[in-house]
Amino acid sequence: MERMSRLVCFDLDNTLIDRDGAFLKWARWWAGLYGVGESGVDWLVAHDNSGFRPRAELFELARARFGLAAPVDELVASYDEEHPLFAWVEQPVLDGLAALRAAGWRVAVVTNGGTVQQNLKLEYTQIADAIDYACVSETVGIRKPDRRIFELAATRTGTTLDGGWMVGDHPSHDIAGGIAAGLHTIQIGNRHATDAPAPDHQFDSVLKAFPVILAE
Incomplete structure (x- = not known):
């Protein structure tokens, strides 16, 4: 099967x-x-x-x-x-997203922010063309760390949360939210000091997250 x-x-x-x-x-x-x-x-x-x-x-x-x-x-x-x-995106980031999709992963952006601004960023950087779904909080009426925003991303990409990942920079929004949704988590950077639970991995660049996920 x-x-x-x-x-x-x-x-x-x-x-x-x-x-x-x-x-x-x-x-x-x-x-x-x-x-x-x-x-x-x-x-x-x-x-x-x-x-x-x-x-x-x-x-x-x-x-x-x-x-x-x-x-x-x-x-x-x-x-x-x-x-x-x-805004800009580095080509290796787009290459990493493409590699995930080629390996059979469904890729979603889950972002807190306004519809106009976030959609324009996604379009201008061409990230919109490199993913399966973009879930913008103002558009869907749910914000991270609410588990429902991750459930919506799974539904819209035809997947479940089982065995999935959340990669983000904010401990309280991305990491705590991902953990609450049952996802593995990778934190990028250390801009925000909070008492949120620890991620599974922490890197200084999102580029280091791609090989970890691809090795699954």
């Missing part, structure tokens, strides 16, 4: 792509657009909190800090379409 395909879930930001690097590039462009200089770039990076500060809150602070006239919702909407254009 042919073995059923198994599932690998990847976080997007700071896992498959360098989200913080993309934010820095955007911040330099935005600072030039608004004439706020390098100090403005430093301020944006310092207040961004790796994307975890709500965007409305960030731009409300930015309006006050830089004396901007545009309303917050307009600034956020512009950011959601601008920031993804500064």
Whole structure:
């Protein structure tokens, strides 16, 4: 009997792509657009909190800090379409995703974030073409670490959670969520210090995760 395909879930930001690097590039462009200089770039990076500060809150602070006239919702909407254009993906990452699929794995991106911005990142980097399904929290109405978001990814890829993996950078969202869903887990980097349970593996690059999963 042919073995059923198994599932690998990847976080997007700071896992498959360098989200913080993309934010820095955007911040330099935005600072030039608004004439706020390098100090403005430093301020944006310092207040961004790796994307975890709500965007409305960030731009409300930015309006006050830089004396901007545009309303917050307009600034956020512009950011959601601008920031993804500064994202990039390394070719070896796309090659790793392709190798997983060629080996019979189903590959899903499971990401917390807004529909417009995350979908644009996936399309612009061509990750959308390299995976089987993208599960964006705002779109589906569920956020990691809720087990249901992983169950949805399994359903949409025609798999189950049995023997699957979750690869991501956030201990409380990706690792704790993956463990709660019964998945093996790989943490990328150590940006976030939390009391979340330990992953099965921890690497400094997602590239090191591919051979571990392929060896299964």
